[in-house]
Amino acid sequence: MVNIWVTGLFMESLHKVSAGFVFAFLCLHMANHFVGLQGLDTHIAFMAVARMVYRHPVVEMVVLLAFLLQMLTGWALAREIWMKKKDFVHQLQAASGAYIAVFAITHVAFIFYVRQLVAVDSNIYVIVAGLMQSGWMYALIPYYGLAIFALFVHMGCILFDIFKKSLRPVSWGLLVTTVGIGGYATWLLMMFYTGHTAALHVPQDYFDLYPLIRMK
Template sequence: MESLHKVSAGFVFAFLSLHIANHLVGLQGLDTHLAFMAVARMVYRHPVVEMIVLLAFLMQILTGWALAREIWARRKDFVHQLQAASGVYIAFFAITHVAFLFCARQVPGLDTDIYLIVAGMMQSGWMYVLIPYYGLALFALFVHMGCILFDIFKKTMRPVSWGLLVVTVAIGGYATWLMMMFYSGHTVALHVPSQYFDIYPLIHTK
């Protein structure tokens, strides 16, 4: 089970590295983000690549849930508990986020780019739901990676392993804060096409 989790993790990590890089580039402006995304999509939206990534995510979720249950059943140490909890939230986010994007793709003429997310974050009602939803997902990813680094070095260099965990979590917290402040329009003015606000009809104001 753990071996399958590690194999699929390689594909997931490659995709997430590209995906997060795309978002971090967005800190330079939405135009920069969209230009980077246009190139990145040539890779991850290729039908074969997209199918491999989706299957890898599915494998991660199934094997990850089994491993998390084992951690909780055996009441392993704090770091393992943290790794399991962060992994479960990442799985929950992946399922709901992909479902949301799939539904949004069905809307004629709507591109499922960053404007889709920004439109919700910039509305006073939805932002209280979406900022924790997206922010916790990004932070959980860093926490999960920190736990993995801890596990790699804990037997040979335990002080280093704790340092890597703390630094990775700290970087994740700062990156999450930057991203949420930017994409909610708190750092620079963001001009979102009006059709994206229509995805959130319950609180849409004209």
């Protein structure tokens, strides 16, 4: 019993440490997306500057390692939550974390394919090209939309956990507010990246990444 408790405590500590690096990257990454609401050209310009930071070989390796640790320790913590059948907020935290992990693995794999094997710049056009095609959008809108929403839900659960012992009403307020903001942010980005709020002009090379069910 003591060994299990120590192991769980170690996993939680490691999860929190790696979360700091992941959170810093995600703040920069999501800022890039929200800047994109001013136009894809603005997004590309911001990304060129941001890449000077997160594409530095050392930084990139640290971030990837942090993501790996997050997924490994997160799985152990989520498994404990499900086995012990903890409360609703813990279940929500585990479920959102699990989806973020699945998304991270598949998204990084796809970006690696685009960047290394196809040799196309892995910018926002990679996502927009898929979201703007009726053959792919039905799968990609929930795929990307749930990832954004899950990120806010997970953060809301963390804020709830921080304040639940000392300020219980505040903790619920932070959870509901964060989830609400996440829903709005998800809708806003999905509307923009599907071309509903502004005309988007995507180079043909990016549409060619989705050949199997492309609608002509």
